[in-house]
Amino acid sequence: MARTVVNxxxxxxxxxxxxxKTLAGHTMETGFRHSERGEAIPRDIITxxxxxxxxxxxxxAELSPAIAANPLITFTTVATESGTLEFKWLGDKGFxxxxxxxxxxx
Amino acid sequence: xxxxxxxxxxxxxxxxxxxGEIPLAERRSGYDFMSRETRAMQxxxxxxPGMLWVLEGESLWNRKDGERSCADCHRDAASSMxxxxxxxxxxxxxxxxxxxxxxxxACRVERQKVPALAFEGRELLALTAYVTxxxxxxxxxxxxxxxxxxxxxxxxxxxxxxxxxxxxxxxxCHDERSGxxxxxxxxxxxxxxxxxxYRLEWQGVGSLQxxxxxxxxxxxxxxxxxxxxxxxxxxxxxxxxxxxxxxxxPAVRP
Amino acid sequence: xxSRREFLVLACGALSGAAQAQLPPDxxxxxxxxxxxxxxxxxxxxxxRSGRVKLDIPxxxxxxxxxxxxxxxxxxxxxxxxxxxxxxxxxxNPQPNVVSAHLGPRAGRASITTRVRLADxxxxxxxxxxSDGSFxxxxxxxxxxxxxxxxxxxx
Numbered sequence: 333m334a335r336t337v338v339n340x341x342x343x344x345x346x347x348x349x350x351x352x353k354t355l356a357g358h359t360m361e362t363g364f365r366h367s368e369r370g371e372a373i374p375r376d377i378i379t380x381x382x383x384x385x386x387x388x389x390x391x392x393a394e395l396s397p398a399i400a401a402n403p404l405i406t407f408t409t410v411a412t413e414s415g416t417l418e419f420k421w422l423g424d425k426g427f428x429x430x431x432x433x434x435x436x437x438x
Numbered sequence: 439x440x441x442x443x444x445x446x447x448x449x450x451x452x453x454x455x456x457x458g459e460i461p462l463a464e465r466r467s468g469y470d471f472m473s474r475e476t477r478a479m480q481x482x483x484x485x486x487p488g489m490l491w492v493l494e495g496e497s498l499w500n501r502k503d504g505e506r507s508c509a510d511c512h513r514d515a516a517s518s519m520x521x522x523x524x525x526x527x528x529x530x531x532x533x534x535x536x537x538x539x540x541x542x543x544a545c546r547v548e549r550q551k552v553p554a555l556a557f558e559g560r561e562l563l564a565l566t567a568y569v570t571x572x573x574x575x576x577x578x579x580x581x582x583x584x585x586x587x588x589x590x591x592x593x594x595x596x597x598x599x600x601x602x603x604x605x606x607x608x609x610x611c612h613d614e615r616s617g618x619x620x621x622x623x624x625x626x627x628x629x630x631x632x633x634x635x636y637r638l639e640w641q642g643v644g645s646l647q648x649x650x651x652x653x654x655x656x657x658x659x660x661x662x663x664x665x666x667x668x669x670x671x672x673x674x675x676x677x678x679x680x681x682x683x684x685x686x687x688p689a690v691r692p
Numbered sequence: 693x694x695s696r697r698e699f700l701v702l703a704c705g706a707l708s709g710a711a712q713a714q715l716p717p718d719x720x721x722x723x724x725x726x727x728x729x730x731x732x733x734x735x736x737x738x739x740x741r742s743g744r745v746k747l748d749i750p751x752x753x754x755x756x757x758x759x760x761x762x763x764x765x766x767x768x769x770x771x772x773x774x775x776x777x778x779x780x781x782x783x784x785n786p787q788p789n790v791v792s793a794h795l796g797p798r799a800g801r802a803s804i805t806t807r808v809r810l811a812d813x814x815x816x817x818x819x820x821x822x823s824d825g826s827f828x829x830x831x832x833x834x835x836x837x838x839x840x841x842x843x844x845x846x847x
Binding site for chain 1: 731733757758759760762782785786787789790791793794795797798799800801803804805806807808809810
């Protein structure tokens with residue numbers, strides 16, 4: 333499974349806006365490069381990133397070849413209730429990666 | 439008599455050749471030459487892409503290879519590996535000059551009885567990054583004794599030797615001209631304080647030897663193969679040249 | 693690993709353009725048109741207003757491979773009034789889309805940060821799509837430099 337790093341607080345006050353920083357290991361091959369012999373290297377990128385909070389989608393991003401390798405995506409969400417945040421990355425060639433983190437809301 | 443004169447002349451020339459070395463107090467890490475944004479990328483573990491490799495290295499450290507894992511002998515890397523990377527390359531008990539990657543492979547082959555990991559492969563880079571991480575913030579400490587000295591001198595000579603179609607030595611750019619611009623970028627002093635390093639150019643983590651190969655290709659010289667003794671001696675000299683400077687691994691550079 | 697012969701072929705090929713797909717002479721105009729088309733797809737022809745959205749990107753870039761970029765939009769982020777999406781476009785990259793982020797009131801704050809690739813010195817455009825159907829834009833010109841000694845694929 334691909335490497336992923338998610339940084340977010342483990343605990344937050346109800347209604348507090350938390351910042352979530354995510355990193356995914358992926359070369360994000362653009363599809364515009366050519367090999368040493370002049371052959372086109374096919375595109376191989378992460379195309380979508382989704383975050384769900386207790387099953388409800390709270391953030392989604394569509395990525396393109398213009399996103400740098402090992403994509404960093406930082407976004408925010410409101411700490412509404414305790415539970416689990418699930419992070420999913422989907423991409424070309426059936427790429428998937430997932431990460432989950434618990435948030436305690438006080 | 440003549441030989442004596444020649445010898446003295448040679449010694450003077452050799453001394454003069456090394457005269458351009460950067461004074462210890464004026465040494466600056468490549469970090470100082472970067473933009474604020476690239477520095478921020480390095481400083482925040484949450485956004486430092488090199489941490490993906492450190493994370494992978496952690497699972498490799500704990501993985502049983504052969505009969506045991508690294509952790510079985512070395513326990514918690516955060517304490518057992520603290521300061522280790524500051525002392526490499528070094529000469530081991532059998533008299534071989536080894537860099538950290540080679541030291542890790544020696545452990546695998548001799549202690550774990552498993553094959554060595556390929557140079558510049560993701561696993562060896564990840565493991566090396568993980569092993570170096572606990573030394574972040576610690577000063578480089580290369581000890582020079584009679585065993586190390588000949589290798590150090592060989593590395594120093596290599597650093598000052600003109601090579602390639604462009605006929606340039608490392609010293610000409612990195613000792614004498616660091617700080618000035620080349621093709622829009624500032625020439626760094628070339629201190630290996632952040633290896634294995636995440637280079638934006640590579641969009642991934644690479645070793646010091648990969649960077650050295652880039653430099654050789656840059657001056658249009660035939661680069662040595664990974665793991666070649668010439669590179670390890672050059673690594674030794676570069677680390678010694680950077681003695682006292684703090685390790686930044688995993689660093690980020692353009 | 694490249695043999696010496698392969699290196700020479702590549703070098704000569706690079707000079708004659710044979711090793712790489714040759715770009716048409718009007719590539720600049722083509723890419724700009726593609727960017728405008730991408731913009732039209734997002735807005736559906738609705739007018740773009742200046743303000744409320746801020747694109748933070750360094751004006752001078754170390755290396756176009758990984759440029760940090762943050763887009764923030766002034767918005768209360770309530771159910772009644774929030775940012776639906778943030779889009780980023782370029783005019784000189786091989787294709788114009790960079791990222792599209794879908795937010796909503798649960799975001800709390802309309803802000804995203806990522807790292808992008810910029811092929812050349814150019815203007816980067818950030819568009820905010822609000823819940824009331826309006827579109828707001830911020831455009832920032834950036835200068836992109838590259839490392840002096842390129843690897844050129846000959847690792």
